[in-house]
Amino acid sequence: MLHSPTAAAGDGAVALRDQVELLVRPGRQCLVPGAAEALLRAEAGSGSGRIGKDTVTSAAGMRAVTRAASRDASPPPLLVSVNQEGGRLNALDWPQVAQLPGSMALGAAGDAALAQRAGAVIGGQLRAVGVTWNLAPVCDLAAWPSQSAVGTRAFASDPAQVARLAGAFVRGLQSAGVAATAKHFPGLGGVAVDPHHAAPVVDELPTGALLPFRAAVQAGAACVMVGSHTVRAIEDRPALASRRTIALLRDDLGFGGLVVSENLSIPAVHEPLGGLAHAAVAAVAAGVDLVMLDSEISRGHQTHPQRVAAVRRRGDVVQALVDAVEVGLIGRQRVAEAAARVLALHHRFGIGPGAALPDWAAANEEAHQVADQVAGESVTVVRGAHLLPLVLAPGAMLAVVRVPDVGQRRADSARHAPDLLPALLGAGYPVLSLPAGGDLPDNVGAVVVHGYDTRTGAGHRSGAAAEAARLARCHQVVQIAFGDPDDLAGSPADVLIAAYSPHQGSAATVSRVLSGHLRARGAVPVEGAGW
Incomplete structure (x- = not known):
């Protein structure tokens, strides 16, 4: 942590700390009151600013929590952030919540109007539970083979197509009263390692990488998240701490909204910059308006010591930023302009006491309908369409x-x-569910091999493709990828299907395609795909 002489007490010092507090998320507000939160405040000196999904376990519970927090909050209006992209990353993933297939499914469908509707229904779900800031959409370019940090989170590999769909998604999301966040500027296309586990460095951006961000900005995106990867052609420094990268966003793309950092609490993100507090200082000094230590809605259970440690780390970050201003590493005007943008976001999208929220049941039902529509337009038969529908001999089983x-x-x-x-x-076949690697009974007429993420690394045949190869010696085999489509690469299966999502709408569409009740209409939106 950075240190400075103790500031004299006074209005200026208080005002500075108040401004800095706005720049660090999650905040200090107690969102879910109770004994655990009271103990935390007594021990760590602050509320956690988070909503744990181990205690809030339903959409109705989330709506009750945010309603109460909006009544109890002092100005500005309550603003809760979440990752609800559709497909791979959904913080609100309780069983009763309709999950949309996600960005690559929208890319496979190729319909901007559908992308806008998808953004609108996700926004409707979020606003109905009092969550009004979504850390989406992903504006990165997809690649072949897929990048572990991106994959089906990206719309496509063609920059023009990604731009068209990302802009539409932003318009839809914000039409529902939820702030959109284009990420991860200046684009993760070409990054070979997962930024959640390592610090990626690339020499230059792929051609067209900025086009989707420009489209998101032109569509009115409220926020842009800057990534932790380094693009040497811009500056030999992680993007979120690069003045040149943020100047590119402000000056070249004309973005005037809130610039947000990637999640600084991830060691791979903050370690290259000397630790969490130093990374926060470097980011704000470079032009980031808000440093994200995590979204307000957390998955998994945290022990009391873990929660205490997280609150204290946040306090260290706040103090480091105050100290950096006091010693001149960050200008007071820089902090003031960042705080003003944060407050503007709260007032534009936050919910105050008595705010009207959409009906949850209606919003969720509409999301179910759009999820089915996206799935129906996106599921792709990559090989073997002439072999569908699957027909079994009398008495035969489908493994x-x-x-x-x-x-x-x-x-x-x-x-x-x-x-x-x-x-x-x-519902349409006599089905026998079997584990991978086992022998099949003699009465099996065809085999469906499926998986979500079965590829151990680039250049390796996926586990599902290997299983398809083993079984294809004696049986007709259908292989289905419910995650990244490169799970199908190198498979000898007679029929290959890319579904892009494991959620209900996509699984139901695949079933209907196999039985002949629906013709697959999607196209793999990633150039360079090989089967």
Whole structure:
């Protein structure tokens, strides 16, 4: 942590600290009162500023929490952030919440009007539970093979297509009263390692990488998140601490909204800059308006000592920023302009006492409908369309083999989605669910091999493709990728299907395609794909 002489007490010192407090998220407000939060405040001197999904376990619970917090909050209006991208990353992933297939499915559908509607219904769900800041959409370019940090979170690999869909998604999301955040500027295209686990460095941006961000800005995106990767052609420094990168966003793209950092609490993000507090100072000094230590809605259980440590780390970051101003590393005007942008976001999108929220049931039902529509327009038969529908001989069984996930991607909640395919196929076929690697009974007429994330690394055949190869010697095999489509690469399966999402709408669409009740209409939106 940076140190400086103790500031004299007075209005100026108080005003400075108040401004700095606005620049660090999560904030200090107690969002879920109770004994645990009271103990935390007594021990660490502050509330956690977070909503834990181990205690808030439903949309109704979230709505009650944010309503209460908006009544109890002093100005500005309550503003709660979340990652709700659709597809791979959804913080609101309770069973009753309709999950949309996500960006690459929208890319496979190729319809900007559908992308705008998807943004609008996600926004409707969020606003109905009092959450009005979404850290989406991803404006990065997809690649082949997929990048572990991006994959199906990206719309496509073609910059013009990504720009068209990202701009539409932004318009839809903000039409529902939810702030959009274009990320991860200046683009993760070409980054080979996951920024959640390592510090990526590339020499230059891929052609067209800035085009989607320009489209998001032109669509009125309230926020842009700057990534932690280094692009040497711009500046040999992590983007979120690079004055030249942020000047590119402000001056070349004309962005006047809130610039947000990537999650600084991730060691791979803050360690290259000397630790959490130093990274925060470097980011704000470079032009970032708000440093994100995490969103307000957290997954998983944290022990009391872990929560105390997180609150104290936040306090260290606030103090480091105050100290940096006092010693001249950050100008007071820089802090004042950043705080003004944060307050403007609160007043534009936050909810105050008595704010009207949409009806949850209606918003969620509309999301179900749009999820089904996106799935119906996106599921792609990559090979073997002439072999569909699947027809079994009398008395034959359809074996359904799920290959276990191997991915360790931090930015992924969909890997916990239930396996819906066997039950859906069971409505039309006699189904036998079997583990990978086992022998098949003699009465099996065809095999469906599926998985979500079964590829151990670039250049390796996925586990699902290997299982398809083993079984294809004796059986007709269909392989389905419910995650990144490169799970299909190198597979000898007779039929290859890319679904882009494991959620209900996509699984149901795949079932209907296999049974002949629906013709697949999607196209893989990633150049360089090989099967």
